[in-house]
Amino acid sequence: MSLIEVEHVSKAFRLINRTPNQGPAILSLLKRQYEWKKAVDDISFSIGSGELVGYIGANGAGKSTTIKMLAGILVPTEGLIRVQGKVPWKNRRENARKIGVVFGQRTQLYWNLPMEETFDLFRMIYKIDKRQYRKNFEFYIELLEMSSFLKTPVRQLSLGQRMRAEIVVALLHDPEIVYLDEPTIGLDVAVKAKIREFIRQVNQEKNTTFILTTHDMKDIDYICDRIITIDQGKLIFDGTLKQFKNRFTNGHQLVVKVGQPDISVSDPRLVLLQDQGLQKSFLFRKEEISIVEALALISKQTEIIDIEIKEPEIEDAVKQLYQHKSSDPLLVEINP
Numbered sequence: 001m002s003l004i005e006v007e008h009v010s011k012a013f014r015l016i017n018r019t020p021n022q023g024p025a026i027l028s029l030l031k032r033q034y035e036w037k038k039a040v041d042d043i044s045f046s047i048g049s050g051e052l053v054g055y056i057g058a059n060g061a062g063k064s065t066t067i068k069m070l071a072g073i074l075v076p077t078e079g080l081i082r083v084q085g086k087v088p089w090k091n092r093r094e095n096a097r098k099i100g101v102v103f104g105q106r107t108q109l110y111w112n113l114p115m116e117e118t119f120d121l122f123r124m125i126y127k128i129d130k131r132q133y134r135k136n137f138e139f140y141i142e143l144l145e146m147s148s149f150l151k152t153p154v155r156q157l158s159l160g161q162r163m164r165a166e167i168v169v170a171l172l173h174d175p176e177i178v179y180l181d182e183p184t185i186g187l188d189v190a191v192k193a194k195i196r197e198f199i200r201q202v203n204q205e206k207n208t209t210f211i212l213t214t215h216d217m218k219d220i221d222y223i224c225d226r227i228i229t230i231d232q233g234k235l236i237f238d239g240t241l242k243q244f245k246n247r248f249t250n251g252h253q254l255v256v257k258v259g260q261p262d263i264s265v266s267d268p269r270l271v272l273l274q275d276q277g278l279q280k281s282f283l284f285r286k287e288e289i290s291i292v293e294a295l296a297l298i299s300k301q302t303e304i305i306d307i308e309i310k311e312p313e314i315e316d317a318v319k320q321l322y323q324h325k326s327s328d329p330l331l332v333e334i335n336p
């Protein structure tokens with residue numbers, strides 16, 4: 001059995017249909033008309049223990065709504081969600097013990113308390129064993145380099161310091177699943193890197209499952225092994241990071257420094273992208289031509305002095321993916 005099972009889940013919100021000039025306000029109250037907005041539309045996936053999943057999509061695609069349903073905060077309109085075999089919204093308390101949640105735009109911290117005391121408060125709320133708490137506390141504080149601001153009231157912390165505290169609070173009780181909604185939003189490059197490294201390390205050390213939504217594709221690139229993509233409420237991709245890049249980019253780049261500038265490689269599997277005289281960049285797909293074969297083709301014409309292989313960029317892949325319509329058959333079958 002998978003840790004998380006999502007079967008044909010939809011979520012619709014009821015919206016008041018406000019049409020202007022409906023007459024007196026009191027009448028519009030009586031004649032209120034509603035319409036339904038499907039935020040999540042018939043999605044299915046399952047996630048196993050210890051997976052690092054990026055849940056991505058454009059603004060308004062349905063990511064937060066999905067996370068809130070997984071966390072038991074929202075009830076699906078249709079379909080079934082099971083987290084460790086239990087329905088999250090029916091077992092909210094029990095579910096809360098197994099999960100950790102970080103919403104980058106909202107805080108779980110107490111504004112006037114020093115961070116250390118906030119952590120202690122969470123220890124009591126979650127009834128965390130003192131030894132387990134101490135061990136986790138020390139591990140997290142060291143990894144996230146937080147010891148210098150433990151006694152500072154939360155309201156005086158910088159955004160980067162506060163976000164690190166939010167993550168620690170969500171992890172103190174050793175949850176098996178952690179939902180991170182935009183955990184690096186607004187942070188500088190150094191703090192982002194620290195948080196990404198931290199997530200990977202906690203995953204390795206404790207086999208914690210992380211489900212991450214983000215608009216920062218570097219988060220996905222560094223942290224996630226698997227990507228699930230949602231567009232207008234529908235699932236449009238589910239596969240590994242590698243599959244994602246292979247499918248939605250033009251491939252790898254081979255940059256070669258050559259002995260003489262006038263060469264012409266006429267193999268269609270090797271596309272000249274940039275010609276700077278003695279340095280040339282080619283695009284190629286690994287499934288079509290191997291690096292060895294590509295280099296052999298070039299070396300027939302000139303001496304090769306240096307080579308560099310560049311991985312496909314995830315940003316390019318996301319751009320391509322978002323250009324597709326949700327009706328396109330993009331879904332990649334995977335065996336989690």
Ligand SMILES: Nc1ncnc2c1ncn2[C@@H]1O[C@H](COP(=O)(O)OP(=O)(O)OP(=O)(O)O)[C@@H](O)[C@H]1O
Nearest residue numbers: 013014037039057058059060061062063064065066
């Ligand atoms: N409580 C609500 N009532 C009505 N509509 C809602 C509610 N919550 C979300 N929606 C709508 O559902 C759709 C999906 O919203 P959701 O917040 O899940 O998107 P998202 O992918 O997380 O977007 P973002 O990247 O901007 O955070 C949007 O059209 C949003 O306006």
